[in-house]
Amino acid sequence: MSIAVVTWQRLNLLGRILAIVVPILLALGLVTIGVAYVAGPYAVGFLADNVPLLRFVAAIGAVLLLTIPTAFIVIYLELKVIARMNLRVGPDRVGPFGTAMSVVHGLKFLSKEDFAPTGVDLRVFTLAPVVVFGGSVMTFLVIPFAPGLFGLDMNVGMLYLFAMSGLTVVGLLMAGWSSFNKYSLLGGLRSAAQMVSYEIPLTLALVGVVLLAGTMSLNQLVLAQSGSIADWYVWRQPLALIIFVIAGIAEANRSPFDLTEADQEIVAGFATEYSGMRFGFFFFAEYVNVFVVSALIVTFFFGGWTAPFDWPFPVVISGIDPLAWGVGSLIALLLVPVVGTLVLAAPFWLSSRISTLQALVIGFILFNVVAVGLLLGWAFVSLDWVTGLFWFFAKSYVFVFFFVWLRGTLPRVRIDQLMGFAWKWLLPAALVNIFVTAAVIVIVNS
Amino acid sequence: MSIPETIPIIGASWDDVLFVLFAVVMLGSALLVVTLRDIIRSGLAMIVCFAALAGLYVLLGSPILAATQVLVYIGAISVLVLFAIMLTQTKAGPARLVFQTQWWAAAIAAIAVVVVVIGVVASTDWGAEATRLQSVTGDVARLLFSDYTLPFEAVSVLLLAAVIGGIFLAKREDRRDEAPR
Numbered sequence: 186m187s188i189a190v191v192t193w194q195r196l197n198l199l200g201r202i203l204a205i206v207v208p209i210l211l212a213l214g215l216v217t218i219g220v221a222y223v224a225g226p227y228a229v230g231f232l233a234d235n236v237p238l239l240r241f242v243a244a245i246g247a248v249l250l251l252t253i254p255t256a257f258i259v260i261y262l263e264l265k266v267i268a269r270m271n272l273r274v275g276p277d278r279v280g281p282f283g284t285a286m287s288v289v290h291g292l293k294f295l296s297k298e299d300f301a302p303t304g305v306d307l308r309v310f311t312l313a314p315v316v317v318f319g320g321s322v323m324t325f326l327v328i329p330f331a332p333g334l335f336g337l338d339m340n341v342g343m344l345y346l347f348a349m350s351g352l353t354v355v356g357l358l359m360a361g362w363s364s365f366n367k368y369s370l371l372g373g374l375r376s377a378a379q380m381v382s383y384e385i386p387l388t389l390a391l392v393g394v395v396l397l398a399g400t401m402s403l404n405q406l407v408l409a410q411s412g413s414i415a416d417w418y419v420w421r422q423p424l425a426l427i428i429f430v431i432a433g434i435a436e437a438n439r440s441p442f443d444l445t446e447a448d449q450e451i452v453a454g455f456a457t458e459y460s461g462m463r464f465g466f467f468f469f470a471e472y473v474n475v476f477v478v479s480a481l482i483v484t485f486f487f488g489g490w491t492a493p494f495d496w497p498f499p500v501v502i503s504g505i506d507p508l509a510w511g512v513g514s515l516i517a518l519l520l521v522p523v524v525g526t527l528v529l530a531a532p533f534w535l536s537s538r539i540s541t542l543q544a545l546v547i548g549f550i551l552f553n554v555v556a557v558g559l560l561l562g563w564a565f566v567s568l569d570w571v572t573g574l575f576w577f578f579a580k581s582y583v584f585v586f587f588f589v590w591l592r593g594t595l596p597r598v599r600i601d602q603l604m605g606f607a608w609k610w611l612l613p614a615a616l617v618n619i620f621v622t623a624a625v626i627v628i629v630n631s
Numbered sequence: 632m633s634i635p636e637t638i639p640i641i642g643a644s645w646d647d648v649l650f651v652l653f654a655v656v657m658l659g660s661a662l663l664v665v666t667l668r669d670i671i672r673s674g675l676a677m678i679v680c681f682a683a684l685a686g687l688y689v690l691l692g693s694p695i696l697a698a699t700q701v702l703v704y705i706g707a708i709s710v711l712v713l714f715a716i717m718l719t720q721t722k723a724g725p726a727r728l729v730f731q732t733q734w735w736a737a738a739i740a741a742i743a744v745v746v747v748v749i750g751v752v753a754s755t756d757w758g759a760e761a762t763r764l765q766s767v768t769g770d771v772a773r774l775l776f777s778d779y780t781l782p783f784e785a786v787s788v789l790l791l792a793a794v795i796g797g798i799f800l801a802k803r804e805d806r807r808d809e810a811p812r
Contacts, residue, residue: 309675340768344698351706355678358713362671370717377714381707401768 244336248325252473257287259472262582263589270593294465302365302458309363314459314466316356321470323349324477329404331490331573343401346481347388350436353470354380357455360467364458372454375444375600379435382607383442387432389615390425393622394418394485407489414493419486424618426486428611433482435607437474440592444600479584480577487580490573525552650690657683670716678709695768 196204232239261276261284268275276283301307324346326336339345354377361373395401397418398409410416419426435442446454456467483489530548534541564571598606660683663676681704688697775783 306669306671309672339694341695341698344695344702348698348701348706351702351710354710355705355713358710358717359675362713362717374714374717377710381710381714384706 241337244326248322248336251325252322252469255476256469256472257291258582259475259585260287260290260468262585263472263592266586266589267593270590290468291465294462294468297461299461299463304365305458306363306365309359310458311463313356313360313363313455314463314470316359317353318356318466318470318473320349320352320356321473321477323352325473327403328477328480328484329407329489330577331570334570334573335404338402338404341401342403343391343395346403347384350380351384353474360455360459364455366458368451368453369455369457371451372446372457375451376438376455379438379442379444379603382604383432383435383611386428386607386611386615387436389612389619390428390432391485392615392619393422393425396619396622396626397421403484403489407484407491410488411491414488416491417486417488422486422618422622424614425622426482428615428618429485430482432607432611433478434588434591435603437478437588438471439475439588441595441597442603443597444603475585475588476581479581479588482584483577483580490577492572492576522552522556525556529555646690650687653683653686653690656680657687671713674709674713674716677712678705681705681709695771 193201193204264286265275265283276286279285279289301310327339327342327345329335329338357376357380358373361369361371361376364370394406398406400406400409410418438446444450444454446456451457456464459467526545526548528548529551530544533539533547534544539547561571565575566572657680660676660679664673664680667673667676681700685697685700685705688694688700
């Protein structure tokens with residue numbers, strides 16, 4: 186027997202897997218480097234000449250990818266916050282404080298059977314979740330996350346938003362009809378009636394904001410509110426904010442307006458017959474919608490990514506320029522983790538009787554925490570888009586919490602109360618808001 | 632090295648290709664609307680047709696018209712049509728209607744529409760109209776509230792009349808008024 190066979194037989198399972206995987210990875214890496222070396226300049230030149238196209242493709246990709254963590258975070262928040270409100274513990278087994286629970290949810294959907302009952306209109310049945318999910322995801326494209334960080338700055342951004350939320354209704358109707366189930370059909374019809382009715386006050390509430398800002402581009406709207414907390418439209422459009430929040434909850438099919446999937450009355454509404462990842466798309470779309478509505482409230486009324494007070498940042502910290510050190514910066518990059526770990530490990534090693542290895546591990550973890558903290562702090566202070574992202578997400582998640590809070594406390598309304606409220610209260614209130622805003626603008630300008 | 636203005640072999644520009652794509656989708660789905668036998672699927676094909684038309688509006692440099700097309704035609708009118716079909720039809724009922732009994736009336740109407748459309752297309756100076764129609768939100772609003780105020784208000788009044796008429800037709804006889812008699 187040759188030495189290779191003997192060595193192979195002595196390896197355990199992990200070793201055998203590694204012995205196969207590592208050479209393949211090395212070969213792939215070498216090929217990648219080779220391809221990048223040969224084709225790199227051409228690729229970079231091509232991309233540099235087509236920045237608008239590249240930006241568009243990158244925006245679409247980023248938008249699609251962003252929905253996954255957003256939905257995961259919102260689902261986890263909902264599980265945990267409602268559990269605390271119910272005096273329960275909530276998820277705490279998977280990951281630290283149960284944070285990986287949403288991922289497990291997603292895996293569960295993937296592993297379930299993709300089931301279509303007899304009598305469904307299979308093509309429409311399959312397309313419906315795609316339309317619903319697509320409608321939710323495409324709204325992300327015009328939301329300004331931070332200065333310069335948005336998919337597209339559309340002149341008609343607000344119209345585009347409402348057009349996309351209209352697509353969701355079509356998807357829900359398709360799901361309700363194609364399921365061949367009376368509860369599904371009821372859910373679909375309810376959702377259509379509800380969303381068509383609430384779209385009107387939702388749109389009209391924003392006319393006051395458009396009158397104030399003079400633009401329908403979401404990015405321009407945020408810029409019009411920049412300054413301090415006093416410049417936000419929430420102070421000038423309080424009625425519009427209330428109407429928008431109520432109608433937004435109804436548009437996102439959230440409790441107390443979640444009649445489309447009222448489980449005590451019509452099982453799960455339009456989603457009754459769905460299982461597996463098809464249901465997963467509906468589930469995802471719902472939580473993405475919660476975030477989108479929160480982000481829109483922040484964008485229209487709470488200044489988007491602008492800071493609540495006059496922020497001296499971004500500042501450039503001068504005096505330290507790592508690029509000017511030449512090779513020294515490389516050595517520093519190698520030395521800092523080692524020295525940092527040792528310095529942070531030293532007090533534990535000296536003070537208590539734990540072993541050297543444990544002290545080193547503690548030191549390493551502490552160093553990572555400190556380094557990441559310092560890096561984020563530096564980015565927050567000196568990069569305006571990091572600051573913008575921070576404020577945008579901080580404000581948005583306040584409203585996500587608000588929506589979860591509503592779900593944890595308010596009972597569901599009845600369908601006739603729902604429609605009556607939209608047409609008899611919200612619509613007149615929105616019209617009054619437009620009239621008063623226009624009158625005040627005319628008086629102030631004259 | 633940027634993407635060439637025209638497609639290398641065919642020689643058509645990218646806009647033309649997109650136009651052909653949207654036009655094919657629009658005509659194909661429009662045909663499906665009248666040929667499909669399941670009325671719900673006809674309604675869904677109509678939505679695809681409207682979406683392709685919105686794409687054509689974007690190509691023509693009028694995003695506001697495209698957004699309005701999606702908002703009104705897909706988000707409201709199609710939803711209303713689907714809603715009405717779902718309320719009135721059941722799976723047990725005649726979901727697959729036979730349309731052919733009125734083909735001669737449909738043929739006359741279709742030919743009349745084609746003649747009118749050909750007349751309009753032939754009598755329009757497309758070069759002048761196309762340059763005039765580069766619309767931005769502000770310009771559209773300014774035109775709407777200066778030159779076209781009267782038609783705008785007339786349409787509003789017409790819509791209001793239609794809404795009131797619809798409510799009147801749909802309203803049930805109020806029995807409580809008749810009770811004392």
